[in-house]
């Protein structure tokens with residue numbers, strides 16, 4: 227029997243890593259690197275990551291010998307980062323540095339998952355060359371992580387994105403929130419002055435694999451083809467899932483002065499990746515249809531039950 231190549235994911239209990247597992251477990255041996263949360267998932271390899279030192283993490287990777295490492299661990303709550311900047315720096319920057327050092331030394335290709343939260347929100351559909359200009363601690367730490375990784379490991383692939391997918395009982399995505407609320411007939415308020423280019427995690431993951439196949443390095447925006455407001459994202463979900471869109475009310479970020487400052491436009495251009503792989507990544511509407519199809523096919527139940 228041919229031995230499958232393996233993938234090591236940090237942030238193994240998180241939204242993205244679990245969707246990676248679900249999508250790629252037939253083709254790869256998936257190692258989910260955990261921190262605190264314990265999960266039990268058939269066919270996965272669960273490893274508690276030892277980030278105590280470069281050597282301890284290095285020894286773990288030496289044993290596993292993954293074909294590549296996906297660094298998806300992070301402190302992802304904008305609020306938690308703002309109120310715990312040291313912790314945000316420790317998790318988002320220092321851990322990324324350690325992962326970059328070890329993968330560089332062991333010559334294992336690294337994919338670092340960055341964000342669309344790196345700019346001040348005054349421009350739309352930004353390209354990869356745009357200088358970063360974060361306006362909150364989450365964005366600052368993610369921008370610093372990119373710089374540190376590029377210095378240490380210039381062969382890393384850095385992915386700027388914003389994704390949604392079916393989540394777990396303990397980690398809901400934005401689409402879960404909308405679908406669950408509307409199914410319970412609850413009114414929700416979504417910002418119609420905040421724009422982004424969200425992508426379905428499945429499409430994000432497939433595109434990262436295409437880039438790895440092409441041995442791409444450097445920064446790539448992997449996002450949907452079109453820019454949309456959070457409000458209109460909710461409306462598209464309601465339409466696709468046959469839910470009552472009158473339950474979605476418009477709200478505005480500018481009327482929420484107590485929220486941690488956020489960019490009002492996070493949209494990124496996917497031109498660079500499109501030119502390299504020679505095809506469109508798809509529209510938000512197409513991706514939402516795929517999200518619905520995933521539910522109908524029941525492929526994501528193992529994640530939803532966690």
Ligand SMILES: NC(=O)c1ccc[n+]([C@@H]2O[C@H](COP(=O)([O-])OP(=O)(O)OC[C@H]3O[C@@H](n4cnc5c(N)ncnc54)[C@H](OP(=O)(O)O)[C@@H]3O)[C@@H](O)[C@H]2O)c1
Nearest residue numbers: 237238239240241242261262263299300302339341388389
């Ligand atoms: N979700 C989005 O739409 C979005 C958008 C843009 C970018 N991103 C980026 O994409 C990546 C994945 O996001 P996600 O939404 O899948 O994350 P998530 O669901 O919030 O999961 C974060 C993961 O990081 C782990 N983690 C936290 N602190 C850690 C530590 N000290 N050591 C090791 N692991 C630690 C968590 O494990 P424990 O729970 O056990 O601590 C968890 O597995 C992140 O880098 C995020 O910044 C996400």
